[in-house]
Amino acid sequence: MNHILFTLCLFTCAAFAADEKPAPSQNVTYRITGLFSPGRETALRTAIETLPNVKLVSLDFEHAEAVFSYVPTVAFHDTKPEDITQEFDNRIRNAAHHTLGIAPFITTPHDKLTRIEISVIGLDCQACALATYEAIYRIDGIAAAAVDYKEGRVTALIDSSKTNQPALEDALKKREVKLNPPPKTP
DSSP states (O other), X not given: OXXXXXXXXXXXXXXXXXXXXXXXXXXXXXXXXXXXXXXXXXXXXXXXXXXXXXXXXXXETTTTEEEEEEOHHHHTTTSOGGGHHHHHHHHHHHHTTTSOEEXXXXXXXXXXXXXXXXXXXXXXSHXXXXXXXXHHTTSTTEEEEEEETTTTEEEEEEXXXXXXXXXXXXXXXXXXXXXXXXXXXX
């Protein structure tokens, strides 16, 4: 009799397991820090490849945003739902040697952001570009920032109700980034 009950239990459990559908993957958009030059896209893709069960769906370099696809209970199985963003940030930081991460979104709509360009001199490598980026990206109101060391230019999308160009220039000067004065008009 026990053998029949055991077989019936196995059959019932198998039937329930067959009826269970795998959890659907979710597409989640995050703001990415450390995405300061187009070449950093490769670093992000490489970091994501090391994270099991997470796929990079799309990347918006201009706004420093990326869409990822994952099943939360699979990709972050030991993580509480409210802690997934922090855990994802930790994993990306570790995979990218702490040069990439996730940050909260700027609530200002993209079409309300102001584009700022600041000419700088003395940047001669990616490390200098990263240091320049780090001087400004944490300023409240910065939605995205990029540094082109070859062109000597810092570009930022800002919420002008929270910050402005002089604030960015001050932050750069504090990090000893030399600003290129605008050309004098005759």
